[in-house]
Amino acid sequence: MGDRTVVADVADELARRVASGEYEPGGLMPSVRQVAEEFDLNRATAQLILGRLESYGFVDAYRGKGFVIRDVRSEGGVDVYRRLFRLSMPAPEIAAEMFGNIVDEERGIALDALLAYTGSDRALDPADLKDDIDELETLARGANPDPHRMLSIELGLLRRLLTALGHSVQRAVLNSIGEMILEVPEAVQAYFAVSPDLHVLVWRALVAVWESDGGPSQAQLALFEDLFGMYHQKVLARFEELVGVDLAAEEVPAPHAATA
Secondary structure (H helix, E strand, O other), rough: OOOOOOHHHHHHHHHHHHHHOOOOOOOOOOEEEEOHHHHHOOHHHHHHHHHHHHHHEEEEEEEEEEEOOOOHHHHHHHHHHHHHHHHHHOOHHHHHHHHHHHHHHHHHHHHHHHHHHHHOOOOOOOHHHHHHHHHHHHHHOOOOHHHHHHHHHHHHHHHHHHHHOOOOHHHHHHHHHHHHHHHHHHHHHOOOOOOOOHHHHHHHHHHHHOOOOOOOOHHHHHHHHHHHHHHHHHHHHHHHHOOOOHHHOOOOOOOOOOOO
C-alpha cells in the first residue's frame, strides 16, 4: 500500500472513506474482524488500525458497540481538518471546497498582517527580510523553481511579521494552514498559478513601502487588497484544474422557470 507501514496505510484508507462520505457520520466502522479480512491482516494489527483512527479523531470507541464514525467536518479540529484535506484529493469537488476555505483563511491572515505591519511602528527592520526575499528571487528565476521551498519562505516571512506584531494566535493558525498546504503537492503548485516572479515583486514592493517615510496612500492600499483577492481567485482556479474538478459541469446554468 505504499512506502509507509501497513497500519498507517490502511488507517489512511479507512479515513479517506470517512472523508469522502463513503462511511457516514454516526455509522459503525467495519469491525476488527472485517478490517482484518478485507486487508488480509491479523486481528491485532486491525485493532491497532482502528485505534489509530480513534487517535486521528475520526471515530469514537464504545465498549460492546464498536467504533462509531464522528462527524469530522463539523466536530473536527485543525489536525482532523488537515488530514481530511490530504485524504480528500481523490474527491476533487470536496478537495476544492476545502482548499477554498483554507485559502480564504490564509488570505485574511496574510492581508491583515501585511496591512497591520505597514501601519505599525515596524519593530522588525525590513532589511532583515531581504535575505529571504533574495532567496525567493533566486528560486523564482531558476530554470526549475521549487514551489515547495518558495511557499515555505513566504510563510516564514509572514510568520516573522506576525511575531513582530505580537499576533501569536494568527501565527499559530497560519502555521497550521501552512502544514496543510505544504503536504499536498497540488495545493503548493496552485499557489504559483501566476508567475513566481510576481511573488518576488510583491515582497520587494512591500519592503520599499516599509523603508519609505511616507507609506502607501489609501488608494494604493485598496488596489493592493483588490490584487490580493484576484490572485487568490487564480489560485483556486488552478487548484480545481490540478485536482480535476469538472468545470464544465459547474458552469451549466440552471434551467429558467417557465413564464406565464
